[in-house]
Amino acid sequence: MATQRILDFLATRRPSGPCLVVDLDVVADNFRAFEKALPESKIYYAVKANPAPEILRLLASMGSSFDTASVAEVEMAMDAGAPADRISFGNTIKKERDIARAYELGIRLFAVDCVEEVEKIARVAPEARVFCRVLTDGEGAEWPLSRKFGCVPAMAVDVLRHAKSLGLDAYGVSFHVGSQQTNLDAWDKALGDAKRVFSTLAEEGIALKMVNMGGGFPTRYLKDVPTAQAYGQSIFEALSKHFGNQIPETIIEPGRGMVGNAGVIKSEVVLISRKSANDNVRWVYLDIGKFGGLAETMDEAIRYPISTAHDGTETAPCVLAGPTCDSADVMYEKTPYPMPLSLTIGDEVLIEGTGAYTTTYSAVAFNGFEPLRAYVI
């Protein structure tokens, strides 16, 4: 997955210390693949996945819209050239003063999942569009979502009715099938739930217009994942099945699926050792770990492909850990990671598929280590 442009950059620039290199050509390809797979859907890039200004500018210029999690992300998207009407404030948890600030900036589309949030929006963002997030079970996702966001569909009806009664535009329903979702049927059940909310409110004269189908589109790590085209096909079929010939506006919010495979982290082997003379598992310590950008290895959830100059030679299982004095800073231990026997201290390794959820997750200065640097080329 390390493109030739990334390999050339690393070979010529030789950056010292761990760093992420992102290839914008891959991001552009991903954007076009989503456009082609779901031609009727608007693409709202999930800024939180990687807010590098170069990525935001590229996507803004290609016509992307943006899903944002905070006022800072709204401002980043606008700085990159996105007009306010192409930005959604997609976090269901917002301070009232942040809603007011976003409204001042021109934002008119907000996520909610309870009447309490609707009331904040009604107070400081009159007539704004709101969509209500419904809970899904996230089955089949490698990074399943908890119940943190969304409410049951029956409550979504109450929430949207309340929005309407307060003068807001009860605009639609959203869901998220779980990050790194590889089960193509996941969207079917959620779209069925969404349709029921549409139908119930239609009976009361409230005509919803939009379904926000969230993210969940995967990056290829160690296993193959379905293509964007396959996702598009499944989603289109589910939309037709549930909405017939009255398919609403739809939004998708790819984050990982847009940038995950565009980035590679270059890291260095700091130490290889054993814990006792007869230990059959080596410990390999890198100069990046869970607190330096690889937070998604939490519970060994995401298993990144790692390449070395020794690939193709004999391997043996290793525990892979980060460089900090924190014992939780271990990436893969329950399921050791096979690494070449000839790997040595000082070797460079490439951690692939790391374009999403790495730089901004990284700790500000834990153990004195600086946050992950990024080069967007």
Next chain:
Amino acid sequence: MATQRILDFLATRRPSGPCLVVDLDVVADNFRAFEKALPESKIYYAVKANPAPEILRLLASMGSSFDTASVAEVEMAMDAGAPADRISFGNTIKKERDIARAYELGIRLFAVDCVEEVEKIARVAPEARVFCRVLTDGEGAEWPLSRKFGCVPAMAVDVLRHAKSLGLDAYGVSFHVGSQQTNLDAWDKALGDAKRVFSTLAEEGIALKMVNMGGGFPTRYLKDVPTAQAYGQSIFEALSKHFGNQIPETIIEPGRGMVGNAGVIKSEVVLISRKSANDNVRWVYLDIGKFGGLAETMDEAIRYPISTAHDGTETAPCVLAGPTCDSADVMYEKTPYPMPLSLTIGDEVLIEGTGAYTTTYSAVAFNGFEPLRAYVI
């Protein structure tokens, strides 16, 4: 645990957004309590727990030494006024160029746990003192350490012998009983292991001089913990039991125990909601979460005391979550946290005992949220 000075600061300064406030008087009290409890031990403050310059300057002026995890932490300690001979490079995972840089800065005390690390040190830090970390099982600790650091005692003998053969000063043994260790007997077993390493090497004519007893000293969260005095007593008894009248130099490395109870995080309730009409657990969302400084709530390991203006009134169990769009950003869900029924959106809460492992753990910009600000008063 919020001292009057902290409460006064918050009342008069009214900082906006989440922030940590650290009371230096408490840090000074803690330092004196450790001095009194273990008068024969040198105190090496674990800089990683909280590297705020004000804390480092205070401790340097009180005569503390410093345990550092990186060259950046070495430099911070020196900037705070600590001479090089009061600084230990305590991370067992170091790049050779970082060892060289620390040596240039005057550092002569290094941690190791394998022959590979010894060889790096021998190459770039001739004649330096090294101590070898041995594995302990961390039983009784609330944040148990994995096998990431240390080797079995039999291997420590080989490591220190190798150090000696390469011209280094085979100086001693270290261990860490696990963070937030409340079992006073934990030090006894580890000191027994240390003594065996001393004895074995003494037979070969290698006289170790020091035992680094690490950290593990707890902060009081929701449950009472033994006093520094009680730890001192137990440790002194274990030292006497194993080393008789030949007690070596000893070092302790308190981090959490030095600053944990000196800090309070001020946070705001962003949202309180339910997921369905008949949900009996409320979700309380704060403006700080796992990625904003409360990383130690991982697996609900550390349970911080939280106070509100409604304390003393009726409570009910809540799921407590952070403000980001990340479903993993939930602090307490498996064991819900009792919060006052009268708590409302916009209320301030104080998260106590948060002086350690919060600011530097915080993500650099996750979801666009800025890292945790800190005021040291």
